[in-house]
Amino acid sequence: MAxxxxxxxxxxxxxxxxxxxxxxxxxxxxxxxxxxxAAGLFVLAxxxxxxxxxxxxxxxxxxxxxxxxxxxxxxxxxxxxVIQGLAPNNLVYSLILILWSVLPVAYVGPAxxxxxxxxxxxxxxxxxxxxxxxxxxAILASLLVFNQSFYWGFLNFMTGFxxxxxxxxxxxxxxGHRSWKLYAGLVGTSFLLYGxxxxxxxxxxxxxxxxxLLKRIKVxxxxxxxxxxxxxxxxxxxxxxRLSLARAASGFDVAPHWSPLFDRLSSFVDAAFGGIRxxxxxxxxxxxxxxxxxxxxxxxxxxxxxxxxxxxxxxGFFLSIVIIAPDKFMNTIFFGSRWFPIxxxxxxxxxxxxxxxxxxxxxxxxxxxAAFFLITAIAWHRYANxxxxxxxxxLEHIPPSSRVLGLDLxxxxxxxxxxxxxxxxxxxxxxxxxELNFSFAEHYSGLVAYKTKRQISWTPGxxxxxxxxxxxxxxxxxxxxxxxxxxxxxxxxxxRELSPMTLxxxxxxxxxxx
Numbered sequence: 001m002a003x004x005x006x007x008x009x010x011x012x013x014x015x016x017x018x019x020x021x022x023x024x025x026x027x028x029x030x031x032x033x034x035x036x037x038a039a040g041l042f043v044l045a046x047x048x049x050x051x052x053x054x055x056x057x058x059x060x061x062x063x064x065x066x067x068x069x070x071x072x073x074x075x076x077x078x079x080x081x082v083i084q085g086l087a088p089n090n091l092v093y094s095l096i097l098i099l100w101s102v103l104p105v106a107y108v109g110p111a112x113x114x115x116x117x118x119x120x121x122x123x124x125x126x127x128x129x130x131x132x133x134x135x136x137x138a139i140l141a142s143l144l145v146f147n148q149s150f151y152w153g154f155l156n157f158m159t160g161f162x163x164x165x166x167x168x169x170x171x172x173x174x175x176g177h178r179s180w181k182l183y184a185g186l187v188g189t190s191f192l193l194y195g196x197x198x199x200x201x202x203x204x205x206x207x208x209x210x211x212x213l214l215k216r217i218k219v220x221x222x223x224x225x226x227x228x229x230x231x232x233x234x235x236x237x238x239x240x241x242r243l244s245l246a247r248a249a250s251g252f253d254v255a256p257h258w259s260p261l262f263d264r265l266s267s268f269v270d271a272a273f274g275g276i277r278x279x280x281x282x283x284x285x286x287x288x289x290x291x292x293x294x295x296x297x298x299x300x301x302x303x304x305x306x307x308x309x310x311x312x313x314x315x316g317f318f319l320s321i322v323i324i325a326p327d328k329f330m331n332t333i334f335f336g337s338r339w340f341p342i343x344x345x346x347x348x349x350x351x352x353x354x355x356x357x358x359x360x361x362x363x364x365x366x367x368x369x370a371a372f373f374l375i376t377a378i379a380w381h382r383y384a385n386x387x388x389x390x391x392x393x394x395l396e397h398i399p400p401s402s403r404v405l406g407l408d409l410x411x412x413x414x415x416x417x418x419x420x421x422x423x424x425x426x427x428x429x430x431x432x433x434x435e436l437n438f439s440f441a442e443h444y445s446g447l448v449a450y451k452t453k454r455q456i457s458w459t460p461g462x463x464x465x466x467x468x469x470x471x472x473x474x475x476x477x478x479x480x481x482x483x484x485x486x487x488x489x490x491x492x493x494x495x496r497e498l499s500p501m502t503l504x505x506x507x508x509x510x511x512x513x514x
Contacts, residue, residue, distance in 0.1 A: 034135055038125040041142055042118060044370055048377040049113045053106070054391065054424065056383055056416045059153030060109050061426035062440040067096045068430055069441060069448040081441060082451045086239055089156040091195035093447045105431060116158050120145040123162040124345065130169065131308055134353045139365040140288060141348045143372055147341040148274030148334060151418055157338060160196035167193060167204050172310045175217045178224065186228035194232050201236060205229050207317055214313055256326035264323070264337065271340035274417055276379040284372050292347060294354035306352040315346035383415045390505015395427055397501045397509050398479055404428040405437045405477040407466040409484035410506065422463060425481045437477070438463040471497055480510040
C-alpha cells in the first residue's frame with residue numbers, strides 16, 4: 001500500500017506521455033495530409049496553364065512587355081521610356097523579371113500564372129492551418145484563384161492577396177505588450193501591399209482601422225499600429241497626384257462610375273470566376289453558397305463558438321467594398337467586383353464544415369475541385385485550337401522592331417468570357433521588340449512609362465474598338481495583326497494598302513504597302 005502512490009504516479013505519467021505522443025502524431029499526420037492535399041490541388045489547378053502556350057489572361061502579354069521595355073530602357077536610357085521606381089503595382093514585375101532571366105521568353109507567361117496559382121493556394125492553406133480551419137474549406141476556397149481578375153490578367157492585383165494574408169495575420173494578433181517586431185512587420189508588409197497594387201494598400205489601411213475598433217485596442221497601441229502606414233503612405237501621396245494628372249492628360253476616363261446595385265449583385269458569378277462559358281461556373285458557385293448555407297443551418301445553435309470571427313469580419317469588409325465601391329474609377333475597371341472572390345474565400349474559411357450524409361466532406365470538396373479544373377483545362381485547350389488559330393504563325397512572320405497595329409475584330413469568344421483577345425497583339429513586343437498602337441507604358445501606373453505623352457496620329461482606342469480603323473491608320477505601321485472572321489479577312493485582303501503575309505486561321509498578318 002505504501003508504494004501505491006508512486007506506482008500510480010508512474011502509470012499516470014506514462015499514460016500522459018502516451019497521450020501526448022498520440023496528439024503530436026495526429027498533428028503531424030494532419031499537417032502531412034494538408035500538404036499532400038494542397039500539392040495535389042496545385043497540380044490540378046495548373047493543368048490548364050501548362051497545356052496553354054498563350055493562356056486566356058487578357059493583360060498578361062502587356063505585363064510581360066513591361067519587363068521587356070524595362071530591360072531595353074536599362075540598355076538605352078536615352079529612349080522614349082522612363083522607369084518608375086516609386087510607382088505601385090511593381091511587385092509582379094520583379095517576379096516576371098526573375099522568370100525572364102531563367103526561362104525562354106515563350107514560357108514566361110504561363111510560368112507567372114503558375115507562380116500566382118501556387119502563391120494563392122499556399123496562402124489559403126497556410127491561413128487555414130494557422131487559424132485551425134478545415135482542409136475542406138481550403139480546397140473550395142482555392143477554386144477562386146480562377147476568378148475575374150485572373151482571366152482579365154490583373155496580375156498586379158492578384159499578387160496582393162497572398163500579401164494581404166500576411167497583413168491579416170499581423171493585424172489580428174491580440175494586443176499585448178508592445179512588439180517592435182510586429183510594428184516592423186506591418187511597415188514592411190505595407191510596402192508589399194503598395195508594391196502589389198495601390199488598392200491593396202488602401203484596403204489594408206481601412207482593415208487596420210476596422211480591426212482595431214472591433215478588438216477595442218487601446219488608444220496608444222492603436223495609434224502605434226496606424227503609424228506603421230506613414231512611411232508607405234508618404235510614398236503613395238507623392239505618386240498619386242502624378243498618376244491622376246498623367247491619366248487625365250492622356251484622355252483616360254478617371255471619374256467614378258456606378259451601375260445599379262441589382263446589376264452588381266447579379267454579376268457575382270462572373271466576379272467569383274468569370275472565365276469559361278457554360279453552366280460549370282454557375283454550378284460551382286451555387287455549390288459554394290450551398291456549402292455555406294448548409295454549414296450555417298446545421299450549426300445554427302452553436303455557430304458563435306464555431307466560426308472564426310476575424311475571418312468573418314474581413315469577409316464582410318471586402319463584401320462591403322463590392323457593394324459600395326464604383327464599377328470603374330481612375331480608368332480601373334471592375335474596381336469593386338474584383339474584391340468579391342476575396343470576400344468569398346474568407347467567408348468559406350470562417351465557417352465550420354457541414355455534414356454530408358454517407359460521404360466524406362473532403363472527398364466531396366476534392367471531387368468538385370478536380371472536375372472544375374479538368375473542365376477548365378478542356379475549355380482552354382479548345383480556346384487554343386479554335387480561337388487562336390493562325391496566331392503563332394502570324395507572330396513568327398513579324399520582323400523584329402517593326403511597328404505593329406493590333407486589331408481584334410472578333411472581340412468575344414464562345415469559350416472564354418470577357419475580352420481574351422484584347423491585348424494579344426502585345427506578344428509582338430514581347431517576342432520581337434515591336435512598337436505597338438497601344439502599350440501599358442501609357443497607363444503611368446506600372447514599371448515603365450513614356451517620358452512624355454506619346455503623340456498618336458492614328459485613330460485612338462483601336463485596341464478596344466478595332467472596327468473604327470481607317471485606311472489612313474495603316475500608314476503609321478509596318479504590319480497589321482488581325483483577329484477576324486473569314487469575311488473580314490477577304491475585305492482586308494482587297495485593300496491596296498495591305499499585303500497578306502499569312503493566309504489561314506482566325507489570326508492573320510498583313511504587311512503595309514508603302
